[in-house]
Amino acid sequence: MPMRCTAEKALPIFALRTACVASLAVVLSACTSVPTDDGIRIGLAAPLTGSIRHLGRDVERGAQLAVEEVNGRSIVVGGKPLRLSLISQDDAGMPQQGITAANALVSQKVNAVIGHLNSGTSIPAARVYDAAGVPQISPSATNPKLTRMGFERVFRMVADDVQLAEELGRYAVNRLGARRIMVVDDRSAYGQGIADVFERTLLSQGAVVLPRQFANKSATSLTLTVDAIAAQGPDLVFYGGMDIDLGKLIRSVAQRGLRPKWIGGDGICSGELPKFASGLADDQVYCAEGGGPPLKPSLQYQEFADRFTKKFGSAPILYASNTYDSVQAVVAAMVAAGSTDSKIWVPYLRSTPKLLGANGVIEFDASGNLRQPYVSFFTYRRDSRVQIE
Template sequence: MLSSLCMVTAAQAQTIVRIGHVAPVSGAQAHYGRDNENGARMAIDDLNAQGVEIGGKKVKFELVAEDDAADPKQGTAAAQKLCDAKVNGVVGHLNSGTTIPAAKIYSQCGLPMVTPSATNPDLTTLGYKNVFRLLANDKALGAGLAQYAAKTLKLKKVAIIDDRTAYGQGVAGVFRQTAKELGLEVVSEQYTNDKAVDFMSILTSIRSKKPDGIFFGGMDPQAGPMLRQMQQLGLTKAYLFGGDGICTDKLIELSSGAKTLGNVVCAVGGASLDKLASGKAWRAKYDAKFPRQFQVYSPYTYDATMVLADAMKRAGSVDPKVYGPKLGEANYTGVTAQVRFESNGELKNPAMTLYAYKDGKKVALN
């Protein structure tokens, strides 16, 4: 009887810490969302295995996962749901188009938010003190790709396509501006949407301009068919540039064997896992737990979850009002980076990696 009573008392003393996570786990971008959610779940499992104490009390972490289907309206609804549920912190959202409107809601309810993947620079210009980004933004990605096109590949003419989302427009705009500053001629600018799969008319128009490369601001469900159609139209010598939205393992499958996959150069706002101290071991652990599901951002959602927990430990509290200010003082050794933030919530000294696809595999160029 005494033993049972002690067990009940111990259980009652344990504090439950709920971390919200939001990403698309339905629709065409579900593979991104599942990968992100997997990274957060892995962090939750590791934290619980560590037996974390905060403020002298043992805590148990739980993940509260929501689906925003990459839709801004669903994103704001999910954000409000997490606020109403009084979770302790949020990892997400995945897309810039859902993260930016959701950030306003989290700011209003005082909930700290760390995005592992939304790269539109506007996010950290809104003045919210509770918003943090764990990777390089589109200014670094778009500019880095334009510099590679001009300085390394020595291209002369490029075309630009964007999907009209906050992410696609943002990264394409930076590429356009930097390309022009570097002397590249932008011979065509075209627009599509994040549901399209037929790009034949757009690519036919671009083909007549004879560009050396095409920049696509968008995601891999569109980039895959675009690569197939580039091959069909004879655009087999033109590079296809893109940001982290197309820089996935899934692109290999979505391009369905198109030889133009070998012309892709894409950028991710972080260092290659293979070149990070704990990167290979982390990836092996992930692959064992979630076979064939890795895409891009799961290491960042893992680190984002850990950064929230680290701020709680340093504050000695799981109360967002108490630990929130400690996020800005982070100096956490993560899988993806030494996580420290600028005063506006941007990551200090973010890395950027360019990738290409060789022999059907994504490989780092730097």
């Protein structure tokens, strides 16, 4: 690898085996200073407008922090200085706009894309990126289809819906003791996918699953779902969808004088949910996410969160650390390969063992999934998200 290094100490962001040093953090901060250019373009695709723009801005900030930190060091790849620029495109969380955003990033000749946030945008966009030969790392898309389409340059930084929903189903029955459970989804690719697996898991655990409902931004669907909850009296309601829509549903149910317990996946599992729901009781909502911060934050995550908060004035919401890690993983692969050509560095991303990121160990399998994804469980107390497992 064409690189000159010193023994300068660095932030503990990643660990990577190289012939020169034992940690990528050192690789990214200890190389001899050389002139830089603006040659490597990192695309970021997320909902920067619309109802979940708070989550889109969160992941954009994670990528922005990673790009700025990489550019603050002097890195040489293939004998040339490495400098990143971040190009963001808004997909509004909508599939068609996701395709438009993907085409825009391809036309801007990005070297890699971090995105999209949602499964419903990530999957159609993946076809655009594959046709153009652009690697894609989704920080949060959990639909299993994303990495099962045969595309060689697609990766994800979280457990997929099958893994997450199975864990949620077992938790609902075995830990929460729920027996009469209603499943509600928002009819998105993400919401339906995770709800389907959750329901199958419940049935395998012997739970009573009430008739399926759906509720999204439609006032009619919301009213019908509230009516069904009031009529059937579930002791637990699963929601496959996003935090802002669940908040509206919780408020509507509460207006009927009902306070069932709720459970859901990563889409609802944000620090913003109490604001959207208004008046949550302690331990009324349970949720889980794959690839989020560990129960006991590691040194790497705490340092990332501190730097993020210092720069942006607020703490990471949900998946900022995943986009941060995604950018760092791309750079790690380029450094290991000694090349910025994706045909050369993508195989390194798939095969390099055990990178240490802000969220823990990052190691991809042949399909682009994490080899060791983990699931964290949360509840809400005093309007704050509290990790419980």
